[in-house]
Amino acid sequence: MTELTQLTLSEARDGLRKGDFSAVELTQAHIKSMETNRDLNVFITEVPGLAIERAKEADHNRSHGKAGALEGLPLGIKDLFCTEGILTTAASHILDGFTPPYESTVTANLKAAGAITLGKTNLDEFAMGSSNESSYYGAAHNPWKRKGDPRYLVPGGSSGGSAAAVAAHTCLGAIGTDTGGSIRQPASFCGVVGMKPTYGRCSRWGVVAFSSSLDQAGPMTRTVRDSAILLAVMAGHDAKDSTSADMPVPDFEAALSGDIKGLRIGLPCEYRPDGLNSDIAALWDKGVGWLKDAGAEVVDISLPHTKYALPTYYIVAPAEASANLARYDGVRFGLRIEGESLDDMYAKTRAAGFGAEVKRRILIGTYALSAGYYDAYYLKAQKVRQLIHQDFVSAFENVDAILTPTTPSSAFPIGENSDDPISMYLNDVFTVPASLAGIPGISIPAGLSSDGLPLGLQLLSKRWDEETLFRVAGVLEEAAGFSGLSIGGEG
Amino acid sequence: MTFLIKGETETWEVVIGLEVHAQVTSEAKLFSGAPTYFGADPNSQVSFVDAGMPGMLPVINEICVEQAVRTGLGLKAQINNRSVFSRKNYFYADLPQGYQISQFDLPIVGKGTIVLDMPDGVSREIGIERLHLEQDAGKSIHDLHPSKTFIDLNRSGVALMEIVSDPDMRSPEEAGAYLRKLRSILRYLGTCNGNMDEGSMRCDANVSVRPQGEEGLRTRCEIKNVNSIRFVMQAIEYEARRHVDVYESGGEISQETRQYDSNNGETRSMRSKEMAHDYRYFPDPDLLPLVFDDDYVASIKATLPELPDEKKERFISEYGLTAYDAGVLVVERETSVYFEDVAKDRDPKAAANWVISNLFGALNKMGISITDSPITADNLGKLIDLITDNTISGRIAKDVFEIMLEEGKGPDAIVEEKGLKQITDTGPIEDAIGQVMADNPGKVEEYRGGKDKLIGWFVGQVMKQTGGKANPGKLNELLQKKLAP
Numbered sequence: 001m002t003e004l005t006q007l008t009l010s011e012a013r014d015g016l017r018k019g020d021f022s023a024v025e026l027t028q029a030h031i032k033s034m035e036t037n038r039d040l041n042v043f044i045t046e047v048p049g050l051a052i053e054r055a056k057e058a059d060h061n062r063s064h065g066k067a068g069a070l071e072g073l074p075l076g077i078k079d080l081f082c083t084e085g086i087l088t089t090a091a092s093h094i095l096d097g098f099t100p101p102y103e104s105t106v107t108a109n110l111k112a113a114g115a116i117t118l119g120k121t122n123l124d125e126f127a128m129g130s131s132n133e134s135s136y137y138g139a140a141h142n143p144w145k146r147k148g149d150p151r152y153l154v155p156g157g158s159s160g161g162s163a164a165a166v167a168a169h170t171c172l173g174a175i176g177t178d179t180g181g182s183i184r185q186p187a188s189f190c191g192v193v194g195m196k197p198t199y200g201r202c203s204r205w206g207v208v209a210f211s212s213s214l215d216q217a218g219p220m221t222r223t224v225r226d227s228a229i230l231l232a233v234m235a236g237h238d239a240k241d242s243t244s245a246d247m248p249v250p251d252f253e254a255a256l257s258g259d260i261k262g263l264r265i266g267l268p269c270e271y272r273p274d275g276l277n278s279d280i281a282a283l284w285d286k287g288v289g290w291l292k293d294a295g296a297e298v299v300d301i302s303l304p305h306t307k308y309a310l311p312t313y314y315i316v317a318p319a320e321a322s323a324n325l326a327r328y329d330g331v332r333f334g335l336r337i338e339g340e341s342l343d344d345m346y347a348k349t350r351a352a353g354f355g356a357e358v359k360r361r362i363l364i365g366t367y368a369l370s371a372g373y374y375d376a377y378y379l380k381a382q383k384v385r386q387l388i389h390q391d392f393v394s395a396f397e398n399v400d401a402i403l404t405p406t407t408p409s410s411a412f413p414i415g416e417n418s419d420d421p422i423s424m425y426l427n428d429v430f431t432v433p434a435s436l437a438g439i440p441g442i443s444i445p446a447g448l449s450s451d452g453l454p455l456g457l458q459l460l461s462k463r464w465d466e467e468t469l470f471r472v473a474g475v476l477e478e479a480a481g482f483s484g485l486s487i488g489g490e491g
Numbered sequence: 492m493t494f495l496i497k498g499e500t501e502t503w504e505v506v507i508g509l510e511v512h513a514q515v516t517s518e519a520k521l522f523s524g525a526p527t528y529f530g531a532d533p534n535s536q537v538s539f540v541d542a543g544m545p546g547m548l549p550v551i552n553e554i555c556v557e558q559a560v561r562t563g564l565g566l567k568a569q570i571n572n573r574s575v576f577s578r579k580n581y582f583y584a585d586l587p588q589g590y591q592i593s594q595f596d597l598p599i600v601g602k603g604t605i606v607l608d609m610p611d612g613v614s615r616e617i618g619i620e621r622l623h624l625e626q627d628a629g630k631s632i633h634d635l636h637p638s639k640t641f642i643d644l645n646r647s648g649v650a651l652m653e654i655v656s657d658p659d660m661r662s663p664e665e666a667g668a669y670l671r672k673l674r675s676i677l678r679y680l681g682t683c684n685g686n687m688d689e690g691s692m693r694c695d696a697n698v699s700v701r702p703q704g705e706e707g708l709r710t711r712c713e714i715k716n717v718n719s720i721r722f723v724m725q726a727i728e729y730e731a732r733r734h735v736d737v738y739e740s741g742g743e744i745s746q747e748t749r750q751y752d753s754n755n756g757e758t759r760s761m762r763s764k765e766m767a768h769d770y771r772y773f774p775d776p777d778l779l780p781l782v783f784d785d786d787y788v789a790s791i792k793a794t795l796p797e798l799p800d801e802k803k804e805r806f807i808s809e810y811g812l813t814a815y816d817a818g819v820l821v822v823e824r825e826t827s828v829y830f831e832d833v834a835k836d837r838d839p840k841a842a843a844n845w846v847i848s849n850l851f852g853a854l855n856k857m858g859i860s861i862t863d864s865p866i867t868a869d870n871l872g873k874l875i876d877l878i879t880d881n882t883i884s885g886r887i888a889k890d891v892f893e894i895m896l897e898e899g900k901g902p903d904a905i906v907e908e909k910g911l912k913q914i915t916d917t918g919p920i921e922d923a924i925g926q927v928m929a930d931n932p933g934k935v936e937e938y939r940g941g942k943d944k945l946i947g948w949f950v951g952q953v954m955k956q957t958g959g960k961a962n963p964g965k966l967n968e969l970l971q972k973k974l975a976p
Contacts, residue, residue: 082546088545098545102544204548205547206546207546208546209777212775239550240550241548242548242549242550242551242778243776319773320773320776322580323578323589323590326580326589327544327545329582331584332542332543332544333544333545342640366771369772370771371769371771
């Protein structure tokens with residue numbers, strides 16, 4: 001049955017429809033893969049028993065003609081989504097033992113469509129990080145390795161567990177969240193498709209908040225089609241999230257026409273700094289060629305405020321996080337370290353419960369919001385954010401999509417950047433601007449670096465135009481002909 | 492009415508600004524669907540949002556927005572069609588989110604005014620600086636266990652309107668009048684029940700003093716969370732005198748937050764300026780700016796009731812009441828309704844007199860409100876009718892009123908039952924006069940001998956004889972005639 005894990009999500013969907021195999025068989029195959037890939041540490045919590053139970057239900061539903069859009073398809077869920085009755089950790093010590101009595105809207109949508117949860121995937125603590133190394137449960141490992149180098153590499157972050165789980169075929173697809181690149185960067189590192197929708201496309205209700213104005217859920221899959229299928233189920237207006245948009249959800253899969261003739265694709269000069277990794281520069285050029293070959297028109301554009309994106313992000317996101325994480329105080333749930341007084345209990349609990357990166361961001365954010373600094377930091381960052389948004393608005397007056405690299409490098413060995421926050425933050429330099437602007441972006445695995453690691457190309461479109469994004473991504477995917485890992489394989 | 496403190500060296504004026512937290516009358520909380528009943532079991536009205544659970548998001552309750560706009564209109568204030576919710580960050584065990592969602596630089600309501608009618612007949616206009624919406628925190632209960640604190644989150648997330656006045660008040664009396672007037676307006680509008688003893692209305696007082704005639708304001712202290720109007724007035728007076736003492740002994744007042752202890756009537760320091768929180772306000776990214784159009788405001792304005800100031804004017808012009816009587820009658824909406832029911836098709840001055848002089852006094856003594864009055868407006872009106880048509884005298888009416896108060900019956904039934912109908916027939920009165928004269932021949936002699944003042948004595952005796960039922964006019968007329976020599 002191992003070959004069932006080699007199917008894409010859409011193939012598995014079609015196979016179930018045709019009755020080639022059952023949801024139980026499909027789920028069992030993935031549970032087995034989950035077990036054999038435990039060295040990757042991609043799951044914080046596995047729920048094989050629940051998954052089999054759900055698979056039986058799915059088979060029952062199908063035999064009674066009640067199959068949902070994702071009926072019987074096993075998925076990985078980033079452990080930032082609250083899942084009713086299943087431990088939810090945000091990869092933090094401070095949420096020890098927290099089992100939510102509620103289900104996030106996005107996972108509830110997946111459940112309602114018949115999807116099966118295999119487990120909760122690893123991530124950087126509270127989604128803060130680009131390597132998965134800040135997880136209290138230890139870093140997830142990238143299933144890919146450099147040619148001739150046995151060292152484990154990071155899967156990227158923060159949705160590294162989801163990316164690695166999909167790359168290693170332990171699930172048909174997974175969901176992640178992207179705040180500054182947390183879906184797209186690990187997708188690039190692990191050679192999978194990672195999609196961040198428009199801010200407001202998916203409900204944030206029940207997703208442990210990192211930075212409320214940036215957080216957005218999205219699918220992580222092995223193909224663009226799978227991505228479109230998952231997003232269609234995840235998305236939709238939710239009255240419980242005031243920032244969720246009351247917009248119709250298009251049939252994203254239908255957008256995969258393969259026809260991009262006449263589309264205008266922008267190449268922002270700011271994304272080609274001096275010293276850009278030559279593998280990446282070359283891959284980007286190739287991508288341009290593929291799109292031209294498919295009939296698109298490629299034009300040079302400028303996004304002049306790009307260089308301010310990363311510093312802006314590292315004010316806005318930590319500021320919001322400093323308030324969002326105040327509720328982890330040892331009073332009502334999770335970890336509590338008793339103290340002499342209330343303040344002492346807070347200090348001890350939060351000192352023990354949060355890791356170094358989370359503490360760093362809480363401190364940065366608290367500082368940026370402090371009396372006397374607010375105008376210079378937070379207010380200014382918000383103004384710059386507007387300018388960055390305006391850059392994209394202007395650009396999209398002339399182009400339909402923008403093509404850039406996803407990351408400035410390929411995956412790096414675990415531990416290599418962990419003592420240097422700035423170089424870690426630079427991982428997100430190409431993904432952060434779209435997050436600040438709230439526009440959708442997708443990373444497509446497009447080739448390998450000279451040492452054999454996957455590299456992604458990023459496509460961006462204007463708000464609410466995920467259809468164009470999927471359409472161009474489909475063409476790029478086909479032209480790149482990227483082949484992922486075979487099961488449990490070496491890179 | 493000036494309130495000045497005579498010190499050793501100067502005469503001092505007190506400057507007062509008040510911040511009132513008024514709980515919005517609404518069935519659900521500001522950002523969650525949890526109910527808001529007073530007195531429910533601890534932690535029985537708490538949603539996941541109110542408990543600050545991970546991933547929970549606030550969604551604005553439109554009823555609370557409407558109530559805030561309604562209140563703003565009642566305060567003749569600027570309504571801001573665009574306002575913003577911000578997070579006010581601080582840690583406390585009964586603040587589950589670790590921040591309070593409030594409004595900071597862009598409140599829903601801007602400048603307005605409240606007119607105070609002081610007892611000396613002077614009107615004072617007090618500026619309203621702003622009104623904003625915010626969440627209440629939960630409640631910490633420290634006295635149930637020697638070493639533990641219990642938390643009740645029922646109040647967590649309940650909608651409050653913080654109403655901030657300008658520093659326009661100059662005496663504790665004005666502060667008291669401001670709170671009473673504000674409460675009256677809120678109750679008229681139905682946007683807050685104004686019950687300070689239930690914590691539905693709480694007051695922080697900002698107090699400073701300055702030598703009479705000095706321009707500019709001196710350092711103020713904020714007295715937090717005082718829970719009755721009387722205590723607010725006491726706390727202000729104490730605090731003002733404390734400031735005067737400090738200045739006159741060569742000291743300086745430092746800005747701080749203070750607490751009023753009603754047991755000894757003193758204020759004491761809670762936290763100094765140095766210890767003051769840095770709340771790190773920033774716009775709440777979970778909420779969009781609150782935006783509505785002029786039509787929305789107009790639709791609320793169209794449903795506004797007649798407010799105390801307008802009603803008072805109408806009572807003066809329509810019923811010919813004195814400003815004082817009209818002012819007293821409009822404080823509570825229920826009272827004004829009661830009065831108008833009584834006054835309908837009757838002499839409004841008599842109606843006002845009965846309501847203010849008799850009914851208020853009696854209800855006060857019984858410690859009940861007008862809505863629980865044993866005498867309905869209808870029955871009080873009927874009582875006045877019985878006087879007007881000479882069925883009973885004013886004196887008997889007072890007795891009937893007492894019985895109505897006790898038994899809750901209508902005046903007709905009581906007059907009938909107790910045989911209190913006024914005697915206007917000449918016969919029985921003449922009989923009674925004859926009897927009194929026959930029993931007191933000496934008094935008759937004295938009167939006839941020129942002692943005119945004895946007439947009062949005779950009236951009393953004859954009244955007594957008739958059980959007080961003799962028509963006083965008739966009695967006088969007949970008595971004069973009979974006693975004439």
